[in-house]
Amino acid sequence: MNTLVCIKRVPDTGARFALTSDGQDIDSRNLEFTISPHEECAVEEAIRIQEKQGGSTAVLTLGPEVASEQIRESLAKGIDRGVLLETDGSEWDPQATSQAIVNAVQSIQKTGTKYDLVLFGNESADSGDYQVGVRVAAALDWPCITGIKSIEFQNNQVVAKREAPGGWELFRLTLPAVVTVKEGINVPRHPSLRGIMTAKKKEIERIKPAKPELKLLKQNLRKPQEKSGEIQILGHGIEAVPAIVAKLKELGVI
Amino acid sequence: MGTLSDYRSVDYFNLDELLTEEQRQVRRTVRAFVTEKILPIIADCYEQQKFPEELIPEMAELGFFGANLQGYGAAGIDNIAYGLMMQELERGDSGLRSMASVQGGLVMYPIYAFGSEEQKQKYLPAMAKAKMIGCFGLTEPEHGSDPAGMETTAVKDGKNYVLNGNKTWITNANVADVAIIWAKTDDQIRGFLVEKGTKGFSTAKIDGKFSMRASHTGEIYLNDCRVPKDNMLPSVEGLKGPLSCLNQARYGISWGVIGAAMACYDEALKYCLERKQFDKPIASYQLVQEKLVDMLTEITKAQLLSYRLGQLKDADTLLHTQVSMAKRNNCRMALDVSRMARDLLGGNGITLDYQAIRHMTNLETVYTYEGTDHIHTLVMGADITGIQAFR
Ligand SMILES: Cc1cc2nc3c(=O)[nH]c(=O)nc-3n(C[C@H](O)[C@H](O)[C@H](O)COP(=O)(O)OP(=O)(O)OC[C@H]3O[C@@H](n4cnc5c(N)ncnc54)[C@H](O)[C@@H]3O)c2cc1C
DSSP states (O other), rough: EEEEEEEEEETTTTTTTOBBSSSSSSSSSSOOOOEEEEHHHHHHHHHHHHHHOOOOEEEEEOOOOHHHHHHHHHHTTTOSSSEEOOOSOOOOOHHHHHHHHHHHEEEEHHOOOOSSEEEEEEEEEOOSSSHHHHHHHHTTTTOOEEEEEEEEEEEEEEEEEEETTTEEEEEEESEEEEEOOOTTTTTOOOHHHHHHHHHSSSSSEEOOOOOOOOOSSSOOOOOOOOOOOOOOOSSSSGHHHHHHHHHHTTOOOO | OOOTTOOOOOTTTTTTGGOOOHHHHHHHHHHHHHIIIITTTTTHHHHTOOOOOOHHHHHHHHTTTTTOSSSTTOOOEEEEHHHHHHHHHHOOHHHHHHHHHIIIIIIIIHHHHHHHHHHHHHHHHHTTTTSSSSEEEETTTSSOOOOGGGGOEEEEEEEEEEEEEEEEEEEETTOOOOEEEEOOOOOEEEEEETTTTTOOOEEEEEEOSEEEEESEEEEEEEEEEEEGGGBBOTTSSSHHHHHHHHHHHHHHHHHHHHHHHHHHHHHHHHHHOOEEEEEEGGGGSSSHHHHHHHHHHHHHHHHHHHHHHHHHHHHTOOHHHHHHHHHHHHHHHHHHHHHHHHHHTGGGGGGGSSSHHHHHHHHHHHHSSSSSSHHHHHHHHHHHHHHOOOO
């Protein structure tokens, strides 16, 4: 089983952040970056698949040179090989991103590594487009399933489970396939100190994809108002009802 | 996983910019381990006087033991990464950091530096994996700050040495599989590897501690304890042996205590922003702000000291007097910071629901062990004046 995991470098979700003065980016000073959480689970899943089934694992990201840090983190956890599709750091829209990934997969396939499974996170923690995995599958003409919380293999098929109200939806896909996974599918490991040192020596393949014309452009970013954390008591007992109705109207709920 | 939660270490002087990718990654791993596994249970461990034994295999798997040694199953990280590891462990608890200090700096290190190849092969991989736990027996009931006065003896008898004497205040004595015992042969101090179960070797636990409660401390009794002469560390004699181990561990402590201080500062800052008195957050009062600023400033100074110390250690030009300065300064700093945090938390500050009192009481030990504050003062005093003031 050869598995490729596509990951994205995103600001640590627990972190407080500020925007740059031009509103084009988040201020990265004093900020930790991480692998988008669903994708962290995808990396873990790939390692577990390899531990059970053998084969190879690779991780790929499209992003600036510093995103090699997230590749290296995956290598430290046990992924075999890393591919960086290096950009100038500007945000590529889902169409451009998936096209670059498809090109890379196809060119790697030509060198002899045939992927059976390409894993994505269900959506990235920053832009949250929910598109890249689906677009890659469509372009490769592979079956695709999203929002998966369990993966098993039977014969030449992936058996994937998705949580549904009160139960599970079960899907069978013929390999090769694309699966996007969700947090909860596993608990990702932390890279060991030995792994971190070994990863230093693993090579990361760098490809510079030509920047396509972007059709979806970022205008600017705005920070949502911080939650005040204050509790407002609208009233007690039956007398509170009008105040609650007024508040719900104010919030646009009713 | 938002593994870093909302904890941010102090970085007022942008020191993170100086860290390599590996160093930051090591910090991330250890920080996540502490946040997820240690913080939820440590107050209970402290209250019940127990070390979280069940986490030792995971600590070993993650490579925390002997992490800055090369080969023999050790991770081989650089000394700044090692310092950051100690810092993160001690953010959890000084007892946790002590475990790593003793296993790596005080037991694996002397075997690595002064052991025979057979000793290295036998002990180092097993200790890196925590299949064996070690302890370091230097201090005696009558000889703490002055280890050269030790009374434990090792007398040669054919192919064996016969050890007699008592050691006390030994971290992990009662759980260790192997002890390094420093003892006097005819005229020299030598190190011996003594395994649990050896006839004449016994231990007892020290109870009633109000500091380092989440760490084992014990006594060791040696009564005609016979060990093969191959158990002696061949390549070191004199006080240099134990002192070079202590230098390793003191280096780690200088970083470690910064972690405890940062935990206290972080907790105090959050508390002061939330706690209201006289209708305003207590953080809005000048007296409180002054304390918070002092804490932050002292932490930052300590960070700069330890960072530079790490560079010197990696360049192998580190002087033991420099280690003394960092150990002394940073332990004082951390103890002060923890006391200020305890103060700012008011009555809550004396409960185990908050971290300050636990760190504060732990730091009383850290201030004393590995050379008391006085002893490091005298080491530096002798260095700058040329006059020994020890006796
Ligand atoms: C929890 C814990 C864990 C420990 N773990 C270990 C371990 O694993 N292995 C090990 O070998 N030891 C260990 N120790 C022992 C520790 O290193 C000693 O406690 C320390 O060296 C001080 O020795 P002492 O307790 O005998 O105090 P003393 O040496 O009696 O000192 C008492 C006081 O006298 C002062 N003093 C002594 N001499 C002078 C002087 N010449 N000038 C001025 N002041 C002086 C000291 O600074 C101190 O204030 C541990 C201690 C504790 C508390």
